[in-house]
Amino acid sequence: MTLLRHHLQAPAALRNLPSQVAAIRDAQRAIRGCDPQTLRAHTSQLRTFVQQGATVASPKVLALGGAIVCEAVDQVLGKSLYDVQLIAGIILAHGAVAEMQTGEGKTLSGVMPAVLHALPGRGVHVATPNSYLAQRDFETLQPVIEHLGLTAGCLGDDAEHGERADAYQCDITYAPGYAFGFDYLRDQLALRSAAGSRLGDQLRQRLRGAAGETRLLQRERRCAILDEIDHVLIDDAISPLILSAAGDREAPDAAIHRAAKQIAATLVPATHFTIPEDRGGLELRPAGIDAIYRESTLANDPRLRRAWHEYVHLAIRATHQFQRDVHYIVSAGKIRIIDTSTGRIFDDRTWNDGQHQAIEAKEGLRITSEQTALARITRQRFFGMYEVLCGMTGTATGCADELQEFYRLSVVPVPLRVPSRRQTLPTIRCRTAEEKRQRIADEARQCQQRLQPVLIGTHSIADSQQLAERFEQQGLRFALLNGKQDADEAELIAAAGRAGAITIATNLAGRGTDIHLDPEAAAAGGLHVIVSQHHAIDRVDRQLVGRAARQGDPGSVRFYCAPDDPIFRQAPWIARWLERRLAPPRDDTPRSDSRLAQMIAKQQSINQRKQACQRRELFQRDLATQKLIVTPRTRNAQGIEK
């Protein structure tokens, strides 16, 4: 496996973090209150020094670089960076991963390493899990970066080629992680078509040049700073990035998808096909194949793009393995994919190999033609190309080995600034999802009555809607945040910390969401987080829990569980164990959750390992082929196309 990245992390350098913080504080004292011109002169001086060969994490650069950033943050935002934020910044400057607990201030911690890594003048890419966070961080930090005489840009989802290229010319560019990967693929395609054209070298030269409309988007991959690094490099890395040609016409094989849907509806699970608990792996049985060919005259239809029974296979998967409002939503006559780990909607992405069309047929929508994959790369290979890779997360535990194995990244924990005041209340076990909804409504009402804000995290949009219906029936005042609502996400989040607020949310309100408490809400106990069901991966649960009791605030959390929770589908023994304990005569005395918690943690770690294996396989296949441009179309197991 060949990764181009240099490995800056030097364990020795990371051992004396407090003295490096002290050096920054000393240097800041010497420049405190200086005017912006002086700050900019220091930036230029450091830039020259680094361009002459000093490393970004050398003591002198780190001390003065850290000091000018602290001073700029102070002058522009009126905030003084905490020691723990400087520690995180130093870890990133050394090219490692800082594990900083949720709410400890990662956004501001990221500005110092971004400025330091920008000094060589070769660009820094700051990757966030989604465009909302990229825009938010860019807006917060751009004034600080400009105060230091550097430039910052942000790649909006709808930005045109020229705007994107301009953003890449900045010293620091903010974007969701996938955007950097897709732009890299776009550049590779542009280079490939230039190479194939008569103009050859001349055109390629132009693409590489700074001027002209057809210029390349990216300069080079010098440094990537990944906020929520486990999300960008682990959770998202389960599928490759696939750049596709748009295909919005009606599919030539639309009628075949519709016929396949009708046949699929006549087939019986277990007799005609097998369905495993996890997605994928659905298989037709011999009786199923017989029935498919017996019932139809389509086997030799000239419009077929694949064997006739494969269409029926896609239709069965569409019915049994893709749930509306869990895996996708239907809006404006289109299927839009939901990212199940963040609850966000992936715009402009489609499932590949006919699956998207089978789902369109299932929903009775217009069936679009399949998109043609043009180029693809795994995130593992893409981010492995950066010379310097570093990042932050509150949830590195559970994936530190994978970060080391794939990216050779060390994880360094950052201590808490102030001890956490988060109270974990005993888990409430319910017999059914229905009972759970009622008990959650009761608890939310009690919180509202005592003016404590409450955030209820749900697994899917469908769950959030069912809960919302129950709350409505009971006359509770609440807000719903699930990616389907019209109200602005930022506004809903701003309101979620007000006294007596109830917010029902999918994982949208997980990573990066900063809920501010008003004084009355803080006095009532701070934000109370209800985790309505455990997620398959425990890092997602920990991110939701991390919305409460941030920065020393008060706050509490409670988990709910029931035997019919999705996580127990792969672990029916835990559901049975729970059922036995819930059987009458029922005893509702709150008790230690340790046995249940252990079983759930074990299942979550099994899930994590399974996904790690899938990622490893994907990466190895990608490294083996080393192919970027797809000609002709290639297939992949679960890729989502963009």
Ligand SMILES: Nc1ncnc2c1ncn2[C@@H]1O[C@H](COP(=O)(O)OP(=O)(O)OP(=O)(O)O)[C@@H](O)[C@H]1O
């Ligand atoms: N030095 C500081 N001085 C004052 N307030 C700060 C400082 N650093 C961070 N904050 C505030 O702390 C809150 C949490 O910061 P932030 O959202 O960056 O945390 P986080 O670690 O990224 O959280 P998460 O892990 O949930 O993404 C924000 O409201 C931010 O403005």
